[in-house]
Amino acid sequence: MKSVYFHVTEEDTKYLSFLKPILNGKCTVRLGNTPLTLGLELILRAKEAGCTAIATSCETTLQMFLGKGKKLDDYEGSMIERHGMEILFVPPVKQLLTIPYMRHLYERYFDKYIHPERWLTIPKFEWELFDPSQVDRWMDILSSASFVSCDIETGPEGDRVITCIGFTAVRIDAASNSFTVATIVVPFTDLFNLVFVSNVLSLPVPKVFQNGKYDNAYLLRYNMPTINYAFDTMYMFHCWYSELPKTLDFITGYLLRKWEFWKDESKTTDLLQYYEYNAKDCFTTAMSLLAIFLEFPDYAIKNYLMEFPVMFPCMLTEATGILCDKKAMADNAEKMELTIAKELHELQQMVNAPGYNPNSPKQTGQLFHILGCKDIKGTGKIPQDKAGARHPLNKVIMKKIEKIRGSRKLASSYLKEDVLWNDRIYYSLNPHGTDTGRNASKESQFWCGLQIQNIPRDRKDIQVKDQFISYSGFYMGEADGEQAEARDTAYLSGDLKLIAAVEDHTKDFHGYNASSFFGIPYDRIVKSYALANGLWKHDVLDKDIRDLSKRTNHGANYNMGPDVMVDTMGIENVIRARTLLGLPQHWPLRKVCDYLLTKYAETYPVVKGAWYDKCSADVMGTGFLIGPTGWTRRCFGDPVKIKHDLNRYVAHPPQSLNAMVMNQAYRKVFHEIYLPNPQDFKLGPQIHDSIVFQYRIGRQDLAWKVKECMEIPTKVKDTFGIERTFIVPVALKGEHTRWSKLVDAKEWKQAA
DNA sequence: TGGCTCTGCGCC
């Protein structure tokens, strides 16, 4: 059995009991935690203790070998060799307690010593700088490779240029069960070089990138599309372990036995080192892909076939962006500036502090203190609600703070002209962004634009979506799945009452809920009547109680506790609910919310009963949650012991199922509408339940087709094994040039 | 000055 000297920190010693179940019987561990002065000391101690390998979770020790400023969390999983001894860097032992997947990582990292033979043996890292006289030799190497990994480096932010690209050619020889590797870096300094790069990318050889949507966005600017971009290590790793990090350095530490963190080398000013850094990125991407091939489980392949193709419509829509009405933006900005100036002045006078900044948590905390609310922690919306409830004067102040913060948030996040490029708002959409398979969004890779999934929805005083307009000759459209997650929850759980509620077209879902939860006749909450065309219209009579049931439904769905519900509803709303429902006036607010949640549980008993139990049992029993589409999440958390883990695992199935169906829809819209009609259709972002798009004026048919593409029949087996097929209905809007002004399709005039 | 963490808050 391998004998490992494990050097830990003083802090780590408190958590050593967590190590035992992980390493017992697999390797002999000799522990040490006395401080060192020299790296060599560690080697000697290890040898004295009869160990043949070293592991350490100590950052100071790391720095002793690799220099000041080096960070342990960068080097986790890295292995170096000194004086003939291997040294492995592992995360702080405490994280076995605080990070759900850490046990898995510890097992993985120590396996580098326990079963070294199981790990991919990688060749020595070598690379060449592009030399025009070697073009033919390199074209031979690259074109005969089994796959080529590619990675670009980009210049300073605003330039939006590529500085160089690296290629690693891997040729697998199945007969001898071996492979050869060759890496080249091509600087983007000469047209000749660019032609070579373009030729390489045009080769039919499969390409692999690490998050290649970024690289390809830049390559497309140079008119260098990649042919056969088939693999992506970031997507593959996400499909394998959606809960784990997926940066290249992490993946490398996870997959390659002996490799040293190199990501800090990108900051070099030495050009040759810079190219070498690029070469390392390529080399590690290629080696990581090989390592993934060795272990990639069937479920991950299945996930990859669902997830990776979504990258292509995302790449298209990222390059399209949305046109911005600069005047509308400037008007909105001015409106906010005026509000801020006025409110800030009044607030500062009110609290008699001319320099007071309500956005400062520190200063606002001091204000809370002065107002006699020193027991309230935080200064956000919920703490403000609490402080405001204590005194009418507090409330006036809190309202002002809230208003200023809200206006500033809008102004600073969404109303700045400098996010524009080509008068457009660009964004990026990342299919590998979340644990559930939903897309995440952030600003464009071209250092501009916005996160597109959190644009404020229109309010009475301001409409940010006024700024988003269609291209000349086009209308905007948006198609939105209706109560998608509620439907998914209904069919996944198999709660018959919930299924009936979401499927009853003759009633408004939240109105129906309000009636069931609170025992109020439905027709006192919503008036529903049939239209001539067989559709139903629902006029809300009692908005308050309907909103209440919306909150209850939403909170209860995610396993919210009564205290948090008081916070999110707000004190006033809970008091109103107490009155509205005729509950005893002496009931504390917590009890009111408890009552609301109980009503949900009584109305839909399967959801919080058998369904939650099944989610939990699946995770405990198999470590997997498998959705109806086959999408599989490897789960490292413990839903029995840790409530947060239970919450995320019961939230996963509906959120994930919805994401999967929406991703299928996005792909369908791309293939069936955009590709045949590129002149008449523009693909916009997918925003969780909805798809935004533009269609040429007069092509209403294309807008209707989006709705069709999204209404995908989904077959679901419920908690009890009963199978049903259902469709999430899609509401269509369009026929306007402004995102804020889209018209419900039910009100469209028929196209001529 | 730049880099980092924390707090707060926008959306579904």
Next chain:
DNA sequence: AAAGGGCGCAGAGCCA
């Protein structure tokens, strides 16, 4: 003691 899911970004404040 208390425990709502999933994201990303701006500003404040602190440190080097």
